[in-house]
Structures are given as structure tokens and as C-alpha cells.
Amino acid sequence: NAGVMxxxxxxxxxxxxxxxxRCSPMKGHSHVYWYRQLPEEGLKFMxxxxxxxxxxxxxxxKERFSxxxxxxxxxILRIQQVVRGDSAAYFCASSPDLPLQGETQYFGPGTxxxxx
Amino acid sequence: xxxxxQPTEMTATEGAIVQINCTYQTSGFNGLFWYQQHxxxxxxxxxxxxxxxxxxxxxxxxxxxRSKGYSYLLLKxxxxxxxxSYLCAVRDPxxxxxxKLTFGTGTQLKVEL
Numbered sequence: 726n727a728g729v730m731x732x733x734x735x736x737x738x739x740x741x742x743x744x745x746x747r748c749s750p751m752k753g754h755s756h757v758y759w760y761r762q763l764p765e766e767g768l769k770f771m772x773x774x775x776x777x778x779x780x781x782x783x784x785x786x787k788e789r790f791s792x793x794x795x796x797x798x799x800x801i802l803r804i805q806q807v808v809r810g811d812s813a814a815y816f817c818a819s820s821p822d823l824p825l826q827g828e829t830q831y832f833g834p835g836t837x838x839x840x841x
Numbered sequence: 842x843x844x845x846x847q848p849t850e851m852t853a854t855e856g857a858i859v860q861i862n863c864t865y866q867t868s869g870f871n872g873l874f875w876y877q878q879h880x881x882x883x884x885x886x887x888x889x890x891x892x893x894x895x896x897x898x899x900x901x902x903x904x905x906x907r908s909k910g911y912s913y914l915l916l917k918x919x920x921x922x923x924x925x926s927y928l929c930a931v932r933d934p935x936x937x938x939x940x941k942l943t944f945g946t947g948t949q950l951k952v953e954l
Contacts, residue, residue: 729883758941758942760942760944766946767845767928767944767945767946767947768884768928768930768942768944769944770941770942770943773941781941784941816883816884818942820940829874829886829889830942831886832876832883832884832885833883834882834883835882835883
């Protein structure tokens with residue numbers, strides 16, 4: 726059973742370009758969470774999605790950031806017109822459809838975005 | 842609001858015991874998690890507490906007091922490979938019952954010879 730997959734692992738963009746980060750959850754998981762980790766800071770929740778639905782986007786910046794989780798294919802976090810402050814590690818996590826009380830979220834390896 | 846505090850860094854000796862504390866104030870609570878994160882890698886799950894008391898798992902134990910908003914992670918028989926950042930996270934039901942995690946900034950543990 727493969728773990729959470731993220732690609733690319735490293736992404737370099739110039740200011741003003743678009744960044745697309747992909748996440749494939751573990752098999753049997755339909756709950757996806759995106760977190761951002763800025764240098765020397767903790768992980769910050771961005772958005773929670775289920776298939777074809779955004780459930781909680783309270784941590785998403787109001788502009789330039791969007792997320793989707795289509796019926797088929799991976800979840801995508803899109804950052805338009807990137808700025809240097811977007812440079813961070815972006816982690817995706819997934820959890821089971823029917824989580825047990827102690828069921829945790831399983832994290833992918835992350836995408837490290839560098840904006841030049 | 843959400844507030845999770847843990848020490849920024851700690852140093853301990855190989856073979857010793859270390860306790861990493863975490864205090865939290867969150868609007869919702871549905872369990873507390875500890876994760877380990879090595880530099881440049883994904884967080885990996887260590888332990889989970891939802892009821893008061895101690896949970897033991899090999900060399901790692903975690904304690905929770907909900908009334909005090911307090912948890913600690915205890916690492917025994919420290920090994921060099923335990924050098925990592927340890928993240929305290931509270932599960933918050935959030936919007937739609939999503940159970941999002943709110944993380945502290947992490948405690949960087951350095952194990953020395």
C-alpha cells in the first residue's frame with residue numbers, strides 16, 4: 726500500500742509564474758489536507774478537501790491560492806503569480822474515509838517550492 | 842484562538858531520558874498528536890492521546906491532561922537517530938468536522954554523545 730505521494734518534490738519558479746503541486750492520497754483515503762511550513766516555523770493548516778468538495782479553507786490566503794480534489798486524479802494546490810514569500814515546504818496529508826478515534830493523518834514527503 | 846507552545850530546542854545525552862512539554866489553548870479539541878520530523882522530511886506519527894493519562898509505545902510515551910491543556914512526550918534510551926524536531930499537534934473538529942491539525946512550532950532535539 727503506497728503512502729501519500731506528492732510531486733514534484735522540488736519546484737523552482739520565478740516571481741509571477743504559477744506553481745502546481747500535486748498530491749495523491751493513500752489508497753482508501755478520500756480526505757486530503759494541505760499544510761504549509763515556512764522556514765523555521767511550524768506547519769500551518771491551509772485547506773481540507775474531500776472528493777470534489779472543499780470542506781474547510783479557513784487557512785488559505787484569500788488571493789492567488791486555490792485547491793481542488795477532482796473525482797478522478799490527484800488533489801492540486803495551485804499558486805498563481807508566486808512571490809518570494811510563497812517559498813516554503815507544502816505538505817499534503819490524507820486520512821481514511823471512516824477514521825477511527827485515534828486515526829492520524831498520514832503525510833506525504835512534501836513539495837519544496839523556491840521562488841526566485 | 843489557537844495557541845500551542847513548546848520549547849524551541851533541547852539537548853540531551855545518548856542513553857538518557859528527555860521530556861518535551863506542550864501546552865495548548867484551542868477552540869476545539871479532539872485529541873493530541875506527537876509527530877517526529879527529520880530535516881527535509883515528512884512528519885511521521887509517534888503517538889496519540891484523547892483521554893487523560895499516559896500512553897506508552899516502546900521507547901516513547903505521551904501524557905495528556907485536558908484540564909490543564911498540557912501534554913508531554915517522553916523519550917527513553919535516547920539514540921543519535923532521535924535527533925529531530927518533535928511536533929505537538931491538536932486535532933480540531935473545525936469546519937465540517939474535518940479534524941484539521943493545529944501544530945506547535947516544534948522542539949528541535951539534539952542528542953549528543
